[in-house]
Amino acid sequence: MQPGIEWWQKWLNNTPRNEYFQSLRSYLPQLCINPHHGASKSESYKHLVLRGNEINKKEHNNILQLKDQNGFSVRLVEHPCGTYPVIDVEDVNDFLSLVRCLAYRCELKQIQSSVHAQAISGLIHWGLIRETNLIERCQLIILHRSPYSCLPTSVIPGKPTTQEWLEMSQSWRLEHELTHLATKRLAGEMRLNLFDELVADALGMLKALKLFSADLFRQGLGLNNDASTTSTGRVHTYLKGLNENSRKQACIYVLKRAQELEQLIAAGLVPKERMTLLRYLINQKLDQPFTANNWF
Structure with missing residues (x-):
């Protein structure tokens, strides 16, 4: 089994679907930060993402919120080259927020309107780091449900x-x-x-x-x-x-x-x-x- 996939399997088994987003950002703290210019060099990013510290009260007041939390889901997909977690989202603005947080280190990156998917590699994931090893990184896919391109x-x-x-x-x-x-x-x-x-x-x-x-x-x-x-x-x-x-x-x-x-x-x-x-x-x-x- 790939390193990290066992973590995802356990997490999916133990987490109710309506709690996926709230739970996941405990391990992917990038999802706590509203995307903005300079975010990747901010103290919040260093505190939450790079050091893996818990969110404080001040940061909690400006935490990222999804527009359609019910449209957020996670699954594992098998491929001959491995098994990968896939995040599906229904709302296009939620898709843009997730991509900016996870692929672009919470920066307010311009994304072409015809882009509705993103594969990400080398992602800091504190669940994997704490349970596997300090160098383990995450690969995942984000999909927005819409006509292709x-x-x-x-x-x-x-x-x-x-x-x-x-x-x-x-x-x-x-x-x-x-x-x-x-x-x-x-x-x-x-x-x-x-x-x-x-x-x-x-x-x-x-x-x-x-x-x-x-x-x-x-x-x-x-x-x-x-x-x-x-x-x-x-x-x-x-x-x-x-x-x-x-x-x-x-x-x-x-x-x-x-x-x-x-x-x-x-x-x-x-x-x-x-x-x-x-x-x-x-x-x-x-x-x-x-x-x-x-x-x-």
């Missing part, structure tokens, strides 16, 4: 109903984030770049829709056919730090690789089985054409 049902193959599309979206979203964590396990790092988004979306789309469409990937990422970007697309998250020419070239490359992948999968030249496909993809490169003769 804000895509409308009209562009989804098979024209699903609104409810069907929501269920597909959650399946796609979960597999996408599991793939990021699996990539970390297999490649040694969880990279925030366009290539890993293609990898994760390929696995997620195949899981949810039983196909991979380069055009649907393009729309979900927030790219136009000419590789220009939409204003609200997820793509902006993965282009930070690049100059204008590099941004454009990265977008051109990822569209080319998506087209190649669609053709290879449709022709049966690369495997569809999730782990075999993942191992194939993480050995490819964004700036080089995909080949069908080295996946094994």
Whole structure:
């Protein structure tokens, strides 16, 4: 069993669902802090998160509150690369607060409106630290229930109903984030770049829709056919730090690789089985054409 998963199993067994949030922030004190600029360098952050001290009366007066606590739930999900805790939330503002607290150290980080999921690794979790060891860190996934990347049902193959599309979206979203964590396990790092988004979306789309469409990937990422970007697309998250020419070239490359992948999968030249496909993809490169003769 993975280090830490036994802790989660015991916690889930011993905690009523309506007490999940209140209980969890005793172990993840990041969830006690309202996100704000400079939060990660504040005395409260050092006191609660870095030192694992109990919340004091002054801090308690400004504690984070969820808008929909009944919409907050936790489960364990199994994957060939491990078992991971997944937090599901119904309210989008609660999702943003959780991501800012857990992924961005309580900083008021700008998050693209088309982002509705986050995989997190290396998280300080005082339940694990106290019961396992001082260096143990947490991996988890946060999901917001909504259409994947804000895509409308009209562009989804098979024209699903609104409810069907929501269920597909959650399946796609979960597999996408599991793939990021699996990539970390297999490649040694969880990279925030366009290539890993293609990898994760390929696995997620195949899981949810039983196909991979380069055009649907393009729309979900927030790219136009000419590789220009939409204003609200997820793509902006993965282009930070690049100059204008590099941004454009990265977008051109990822569209080319998506087209190649669609053709290879449709022709049966690369495997569809999730782990075999993942191992194939993480050995490819964004700036080089995909080949069908080295996946094994």
